[in-house]
Amino acid sequence: MTPPTPKASKVVLPFPTAAIKADKASxxxxxxxxxxxxxxxxxxxxxxxxxxxxxxxxxLAVLMQFxxxxxxxxxxxxxxxxxxxxxxxxxxxxxxxxVAELEGAGLIKRIKRxxxxxxxxxxxxxxxxxVAKLKALAPExxxxxxxxxxxxxxGGIKPAQAKGA
Numbered sequence: 001m002t003p004p005t006p007k008a009s010k011v012v013l014p015f016p017t018a019a020i021k022a023d024k025a026s027x028x029x030x031x032x033x034x035x036x037x038x039x040x041x042x043x044x045x046x047x048x049x050x051x052x053x054x055x056x057x058x059x060l061a062v063l064m065q066f067x068x069x070x071x072x073x074x075x076x077x078x079x080x081x082x083x084x085x086x087x088x089x090x091x092x093x094x095x096x097x098x099v100a101e102l103e104g105a106g107l108i109k110r111i112k113r114x115x116x117x118x119x120x121x122x123x124x125x126x127x128x129x130x131v132a133k134l135k136a137l138a139p140e141x142x143x144x145x146x147x148x149x150x151x152x153x154x155g156g157i158k159p160a161q162a163k164g165a
Contacts, residue, residue, distance in 0.1 A: 040068045046130075049137050054105060061088055062098045066108065066125050078113060080122035099125075107133065 026035050042064065046053075050060050065084045069077035085095040102108045107130040113121040 040070070042067050043134060045134050045138060045141055048141065049134065052137060053107070053133060058088070058090070059098055059102055062095065062102060063107065063130065066127060070127065076111065076124045076126050078122050078124045
């Protein structure tokens with residue numbers, strides 16, 4: 001009698017392999033000491049769509065600061081305007097104006113926060129408007145990427161046949 005074949009056991013890694021590779025690549029690009037100070041994930045489309053979103057460089061910089069404070073998808077960022085101002089070399093009033101412009105463009109929404117004693121805290125910032133606009137632009141960017149890929153292949157892009165030909 002033949003003994004039963006042992007079932008292959010599935011090895012579960014604490015981190016996905018792709019994440020480990022990305023971590024190593026980040027350390028190689030930026031250096032471990034830089035990466036240890038933290039990082040934030042920003043979709044590339046935000047940077048590429050800056051003109052389409054009508055963002056000037058400072059407005060984009062303010063949005064990037066909010067992204068750096070948005071650690072959890074279930075908790076909106078709430079940096080103070082003083083913190084954003086200090087990081088960008090702006091006055092708190094300038095920062096407030098840029099935030100108002102971003103809110104007027106429908107990219108963010110300010111939500112007032114209050115402490116247990118009723119005192120004002122820094123605003124919370126809802127970035128769902130920005131996310132929605134990026135999601136709406138994503139198909140156009142994907143189509144452009146596909147066209148570019150086809151154009152780079154041998155034979156390039158074939159013109160559409162004329163109707164009735």
